[in-house]
Amino acid sequence: MRRFFSRSLSARLLLLTFGFVLMAETLLFVPSIAFFRQEGLEMRARSAGLIAEALMNQTSEDPSREASEMLAQQFMMQTDADFLAAFQDGQTLLILGDPPQARIIATADLRNQGRLPNFFATAMDFFARGDGYLRLIVASPIAGQDRLEMLVPCAAIGADLRAYAGRILLLSLLIAAFVGALIYLSMLRLIVRPVQRLADDMTAFREAPERRRRAGPPSDRGDEIGQLQREFHEVKQSLRSAFRQRERLASLGLSVTKINHDLRNVLSTALLMADRLSMHEDPKLAEMGERLTRTVERGVGLTEEVLEYSSAREPEPVLEPVQLGRIVAEVQVDLRVAFPRVWIGNRIGRDVWISADPEQLHRILSNLTRNAAQAMTGQSNGRVEFSTEIMADTVITRIQDNGPGLPDSVEDRLFLPFTRGHSEGSTGLGLSISKELAERMGGSLELLETGPDGTTFILGLPLTEDPTQS
Incomplete structure (x- = not known):
C-alpha cells in the first residue's frame, strides 16, 4: 500500500484532492462555529424578550398562569438559562430562577453586537x-425597562459548539470524499490514463523502437496532453526514419568496403593510362591526360571518403587559401561534357580568396551544380550561376538555377541522407555530405529559396587574404 501511494500518480492525486478539500473546509470551520455561537446567543436573546413579555404582563388571577409556567420551563430547557432578570429604574426584577452561586466567567452585551462574531470568546466557550456562567445582556421589549440579563452555563454553550463542530466535521469529510472522488475520476480520465498510455508507449518504443504497435491516429485533443501525444508520435516517426537511414548507411558502408579494393584497382589502371596520355607529344592530348589524371585522383579520393563516411570516420579538412573562382572554373569544365545543354556561369572575381580544403570545396560545388543540372534535364534554357557577396569575414557564394524547384515533400529534410529531389537515379547523399563538409571547414550550407522559377543555395566560408600579395 505504501509503495502504491508513493509511486502511483492517481493515488497521489486522490490524496491531494482529499487533502485540499479538507483544507478548504478547515478554513471555513472556525468562522462557521463563531457564527453558530452568535446565532445561538441571538436566539436566546429573542426568547428572553418573548418570555419576559409573557410573564410580566400577567396577573396572579390570570387563568393562563399555568400555561405561562409551562412556557417558562420550556424556555429554560431550550436556552439552558438558569436565571433571567429585568432592570428598571435601578431596580432588579427577577423573572425566572434564582441567582446562582457560581461565578460569571464572561459577559456578552448583544445591544451593541456587530456583524462579525467574537472569535476569542468562541474559543473560550468551545473548551468550557x-x-x-455567561452573562448575556439584551434589550428589553417592554417599555420602561432598561435591559434584560440572563445567565447561561458556559458548559452548555460549549457542549452545543462541540456538537455543532462534530456535525460540521462529519459533513466536511463527506463533502471531501464526494468532491475528491469526482475530481479524481475526472482527472483519471482526462490526465492520468492518457499519461499512463503515453508512458507505456514510451517504454515500448524504448525497448523496441523498430517495432510498430497497433495504435489509432494521433490525438485530436487541443490541450497540452493532446499536443504531447502528437509530438511524441512525430518523434517516433522521425526516429524510425533515422534508424532506417542508419541501417541503409551501414549497408552502404559494408558494400563500399567489399568493392573498394576492386574499384581502386580499376582506378589505378585508369590513372596509369592517364599519366601516359599526359606525356604525349601533342599538347592537346597532354592537357586532356592531365585533366583525366586529376579526375581519376579525385575519384580515388571520393571512394576513400565514402568509405570513411560509412564507417563514421569523417575526413579532416586541410585548410589553405583557395581562389574560389578557380575551383568554380574547374567545376564548369568537369560538368560541361556531362551536361552540354546547361549553361554554367561564373561571376566570381579572381580576387576572392577563402580558407577551405580545395578537394572538399570542389566536391561541394560539384554536388550542387550536378543536382541542379540533373533537375533541369530536358529543359532547353537551363542555367546555373555562381556569384559572391562578402559579409564581414565571410564569403557568401550563391548557387542559383532556373530549374523547376524542389518538391515540398523534401524541403524540410533536404540535408538528411538519402533524401532525393527530382532525380530518381541519385543516392540522396550529395547534399548531406556537402553540408557536413562545409561545416567542418568552418562554414555553412543552406537553402535560401526554391520555387517554380528556380532554386538558390548559399555557401558561406571564411574570407582570407590573397597569399600572392603577402
Whole structure:
C-alpha cells in the first residue's frame, strides 16, 4: 500500500484532492462555529424578550398562569438559562430562577453586537467544561425597562459548539470524499490514463523502437496532453526514419568496403593510362591526360571518403587559401561534357580568396551544380550561376538555377541522407555530405529559396587574404 501511494500518480492525486478539500473546509470551520455561537446567543436573546413579555404582563388571577409556567420551563430547557432578570429604574426584577452561586466567567452585551462574531470568546466557550456562567445582556421589549440579563452555563454553550463542530466535521469529510472522488475520476480520465498510455508507449518504443504497435491516429485533443501525444508520435516517426537511414548507411558502408579494393584497382589502371596520355607529344592530348589524371585522383579520393563516411570516420579538412573562382572554373569544365545543354556561369572575381580544403570545396560545388543540372534535364534554357557577396569575414557564394524547384515533400529534410529531389537515379547523399563538409571547414550550407522559377543555395566560408600579395 505504501509503495502504491508513493509511486502511483492517481493515488497521489486522490490524496491531494482529499487533502485540499479538507483544507478548504478547515478554513471555513472556525468562522462557521463563531457564527453558530452568535446565532445561538441571538436566539436566546429573542426568547428572553418573548418570555419576559409573557410573564410580566400577567396577573396572579390570570387563568393562563399555568400555561405561562409551562412556557417558562420550556424556555429554560431550550436556552439552558438558569436565571433571567429585568432592570428598571435601578431596580432588579427577577423573572425566572434564582441567582446562582457560581461565578460569571464572561459577559456578552448583544445591544451593541456587530456583524462579525467574537472569535476569542468562541474559543473560550468551545473548551468550557466546568462551572461558570455567561452573562448575556439584551434589550428589553417592554417599555420602561432598561435591559434584560440572563445567565447561561458556559458548559452548555460549549457542549452545543462541540456538537455543532462534530456535525460540521462529519459533513466536511463527506463533502471531501464526494468532491475528491469526482475530481479524481475526472482527472483519471482526462490526465492520468492518457499519461499512463503515453508512458507505456514510451517504454515500448524504448525497448523496441523498430517495432510498430497497433495504435489509432494521433490525438485530436487541443490541450497540452493532446499536443504531447502528437509530438511524441512525430518523434517516433522521425526516429524510425533515422534508424532506417542508419541501417541503409551501414549497408552502404559494408558494400563500399567489399568493392573498394576492386574499384581502386580499376582506378589505378585508369590513372596509369592517364599519366601516359599526359606525356604525349601533342599538347592537346597532354592537357586532356592531365585533366583525366586529376579526375581519376579525385575519384580515388571520393571512394576513400565514402568509405570513411560509412564507417563514421569523417575526413579532416586541410585548410589553405583557395581562389574560389578557380575551383568554380574547374567545376564548369568537369560538368560541361556531362551536361552540354546547361549553361554554367561564373561571376566570381579572381580576387576572392577563402580558407577551405580545395578537394572538399570542389566536391561541394560539384554536388550542387550536378543536382541542379540533373533537375533541369530536358529543359532547353537551363542555367546555373555562381556569384559572391562578402559579409564581414565571410564569403557568401550563391548557387542559383532556373530549374523547376524542389518538391515540398523534401524541403524540410533536404540535408538528411538519402533524401532525393527530382532525380530518381541519385543516392540522396550529395547534399548531406556537402553540408557536413562545409561545416567542418568552418562554414555553412543552406537553402535560401526554391520555387517554380528556380532554386538558390548559399555557401558561406571564411574570407582570407590573397597569399600572392603577402
